Amino acid sequence: MSRFDLGGKRALVTGSAQGIGFALAQGLAAAGAAVVLNGRDPAKLALAADRLRQSGFDVETLPFDVTDHDAARAAIDGFEAGSGAIDILVNNAGMQHRAPLEEFSAQAFDQLLQTNVASVFHVSQAVARHMIARGAGKIINIASVMTSLARPGVAPYTATKGAVGNLTKGMAADWAGKGLQCNAIAPGYFRTPLNKALTESAEFNDWLTRRTPAGRWGEVDELAGACVFLASEASSFVNGTTIYVDGGITATV
Numbered sequence: 001m002s003r004f005d006l007g008g009k010r011a012l013v014t015g016s017a018q019g020i021g022f023a024l025a026q027g028l029a030a031a032g033a034a035v036v037l038n039g040r041d042p043a044k045l046a047l048a049a050d051r052l053r054q055s056g057f058d059v060e061t062l063p064f065d066v067t068d069h070d071a072a073r074a075a076i077d078g079f080e081a082g083s084g085a086i087d088i089l090v091n092n093a094g095m096q097h098r099a100p101l102e103e104f105s106a107q108a109f110d111q112l113l114q115t116n117v118a119s120v121f122h123v124s125q126a127v128a129r130h131m132i133a134r135g136a137g138k139i140i141n142i143a144s145v146m147t148s149l150a151r152p153g154v155a156p157y158t159a160t161k162g163a164v165g166n167l168t169k170g171m172a173a174d175w176a177g178k179g180l181q182c183n184a185i186a187p188g189y190f191r192t193p194l195n196k197a198l199t200e201s202a203e204f205n206d207w208l209t210r211r212t213p214a215g216r217w218g219e220v221d222e223l224a225g226a227c228v229f230l231a232s233e234a235s236s237f238v239n240g241t242t243i244y245v246d247g248g249i250t251a252t253v
């Protein structure tokens, strides 16, 4: 089981003040990693860091806008120079916007591309430059069941998560030979702030519990196991893959 131990490692999780990002940071910390929380709101990050410190975890915060290439590069270069190596990167930051495609605004479409796809490039490139110099590193991108499935009203989000799945493969193509393992986790439907409109809909809850073989929503702590696996030595020969944590929804019609 020592291959799953993250002791001595440091993990940066983007968008980790709440939701899936916070749960993944908590899971990585419980496996022994020092964690670095990221978000745009320093006050929200401070509250999240305090929650994790109450469990005795080693927590730092690194606020920066993941959609800003230069800001990401500066924040990560500064952290590496001043605080130490980032061994594990979880690209979790993302957003959702739901509307019929014929009514979807160009501004919302571009914001989804910047937040869900371009951010993965900006942050991964900044971190990978240091990982490549060390010949080792773990990058875990948060995809979605929408990486392989679609449903009405979320076509642009679906496009972004499809891109995350393929960008993960591209990262593996470029960086596996340099000692990095780059993979993705595709969550099914989880009770998160991003899905608040859905969890509060009786109609959607009825559809989801019938459509999902497990018959229920996922709970965010159920994503931590796959994340610890991909962040640890236990996945040293795993590259370019996507692990679906979805209650079986992508396995069935």
Ligand code: GCO
Binding pocket: 096, 098, 143, 144, 145, 146, 151, 154, 157, 186, 187, 188, 189, 190, 194, 195, 198
């Ligand atoms: C939706 C949801 C999905 C999420 C889901 C799986 O509107 O269908 O927001 O798009 O991605 O939580 O990750």
